[in-house]
Amino acid sequence: MNVLVVDDERAIREGIRRTVVNAFPQMEVSTAASASEALQVLQQARVQVVFLDIMMPGMNGLELLKHVRGSHAYTKWIVVTAHSEFAYAQEALRLGARDYILKPIGKDQIIEAIAALEAEYDVEKRQTPDAGLFELNLKYLREAVFRRWIWGLDIGRFDLTAIKDEYEHFHLITVRLASSVELTLHNFIVENVMSEYLGLSGKGFILSLEGDFLTGVVMLREGLTPDAFTAGANEHLTRYLKVAYQFYTSPLLSDFYAIPSEIRKLHTAGNAPETAPPSENKNDVIDIALQYIRSNFKENLSLEIVASVVFLNPVYFSKLFKQKTGNGYKEYVTQLRMERAKELLAAPDMSVTRVGELVGYPDVRHFTQVFRKYHESTPSQYRLVKKSL
Template identity: 20%
Template sequence: MIKVIIADDEDKVCQLIRNLVDWRELDMEIAGIAHNGVEALDMVRELSPDLMITDIRMPGYDGIEMIRRARGLSENLSFIIISGYQHFEYAQDAIKYGVGDYLLKPIKREDLMASLNRIRQKHLRRSERISKEKMLYDQLKCGTEKLRQNLFADLLPGKAVLPDGAGPVEVNRTYRYSFRPGLYQVCAVKIDCGWEDEYDSAIRILEDKAVQIISRTLKGICFDLETSFMDSTTWCVLNYAPEQKKNLRKSMKSLLDELMLQKAAFEKFSFTLGIGEAEPEVLMLHRSFQSAKYAVEQRLVVGCDRLIEPAHPPVSTGCADGLLSDFDRKLSLFLEILDRDAVQACILQLGKKIEEEKKLSGEEIFYVASQAFDLYLTHLRGLKIAVESGGERRGDFLTRANRCGSVSQLFAYLCARVTGSLDRIAEEKRQTDTRPIRQAKQYIRQNFRSALTLEEVSGTVGFSPTYFSTLFKKETGSNFVDYLSEVRMEEAKRLLRETNLNVAAVCEQVGYSDQKHFTKSFRKFTGLKPNEYRKLYA
């Protein structure tokens, strides 16, 4: 039996969870109910549960602190968090500690069952209690799922579409679907959250939630349905009878309403439902995919948190290419001198022009942003600056840019990515420029006892004396002679404090051949004669 603890400060919520499902059917048992974080932690110590269902905020230790402490007591303890408020920061912190799922109040039986089944499968795999028959079934199911996912790969733009003449029978045989004659349609749930790394874990949880909601709201209407998640977009292929078209439309609205409820826990996230054209032939599914993709991209124009109807790209006006041409000309000039601020202003100006230009589609807007980044990379290569490292990875840029739900957010990301890259390049250039100075300083410290000259030191780093002298002053704030004197005086001070060498010997040890000159230099540097310094500090 999988032992479960329920933790919520509202007893009626605890009893609801307890009575909502048949726990024995899931091979689970309620081991205890806690009404605050302290009680919950005590139960973790005493009962060693496998799963805890906990409110995100409770008396005693709040949900996050309790999860952190409980994780320290039991590394394999699974968690499902529940919340009825906009507690995005709490949810994000909980996800960092490995929370597997979340539920929104009021809790629905089907949501709870879906979460419990996932936890159960995870627990069984970990405890190696799956029978051979079940393992074989899972392997066959996994193989079927892979074949079904191949359909999405073949629908992607730029890849092979379905074979000519393919009908439901051929597609069913190739991809293991159960399509019937009727309508074929693609829709997409787009999750937007910005480009920051902190949202990666939340996107994975929302992916599962989107699949659950799609299945619950649309499966009963369709002959067959399949989903595929690609970064921040859940794609869905539908096959249904023509007479179900109106019902499907209503269910799509319900689907969006349920997605919007998730904002209670993830208020900084946005959801868009893009719908592709319903096609009469399975062979035309790629057209539905393209129109759904275009609909999703239109959120950059009409906004997120809405359902966007099927649409096809209009004929291009050439406006996007005109904006890029002007941007490229300015970018080239500013990058040649690595003027970070001018490049930043150039990108922000491009974003402003995009917002003012009413003729551009969402597809064209994203095209401009991605091409602007490509132009930046191209100019870096032309300047012999290494790319494809750090901030210059194109694939990563496109993935994170695709999570931006508005023009302003998209171009703010482009700006942050490019300026961050330029900062790195400037720092590397500074390190390269100053490396000879660091080498020269090291050479001086190793050889200050000899009669060093500017010509000798500059020669060791491959610079002319004039250029070296200018660069040395710029990087250290002092000229070569002053720096050499400072090194010698610091060593003289050490010898006077820590040894019994007389002044003449100290003078010789630090590279001076004239004791009178040494004494004069020492007094200028410290304000004291060598013997006076020794009396005070030895």
């Protein structure tokens, strides 16, 4: 069996690793200091058992378990934590954890947990001897072979006929992420969220094709329309994915061997300088962007991120934006923030620092400088003047 130990504390991580290696020398043991590192290991190798710390910086253990449980149903999870509250144990077990151990953890507990899961794994392997091989081959087919096939590269002895027969009629799907985000982590989230949703919607698969671009194939269950599928996909993605993205569902297709050319067209079109969503005219696209800005102006909203939301090249988006609003992008966002700051300053109990944070300026000195430029007074001075009126 392959074992992964995920804990941000090096002493605990190495202690569990040494215990497993000494007691079970036949096992391969990897370690990860964060959820992000764990995601990379899980992408590259088939792991049977994971020791998982709950409280880690960034994505915590429960969030990691939530993201990967759909695509790693075969993995058995042992949650290790210093938190004794029952809510943590309850949530971990609900998400599929097989055991829950409190720190400080003893060697006997580790050995006992691994021995029990090894025995369980051996029984499962005898009952379904081809399950592991099938799962591994399917992973390689979807990710390596399918990717090579799309780019027109040799796929060796692999035969795509079986997949072709499964998908007589299908839709292509694509997801493009904002290029400024941490792609490894968010690609993994998209793959797992969409894999779970595809299972609910019919059958299909999705994989990372290149950098910020993911693609897949879906055959929808009877009664589910493409529009309803797309709406549901967006609902799932926005729930877990906190970055800008563009989702697309193709019309119904039947020529399986046309997939490579169709996907390459979609990939190229996404980079074209004047590409907009087919159902939107130019004014509609900017209206969508404006709505997004008004809902997220307190975030770090670069022009590139907002352009990616409406699937436009940043230079072309900037041109359309100025035509529509009469202002440059940066000027518009700053004015919006300053107007909102004036409203918030009317609340006497809210500090100037907090007002700045709520309008997108975590540095109070920078916020004060920008506010003075637009209103010819500092935020504190503005508040005093308004209070005296």
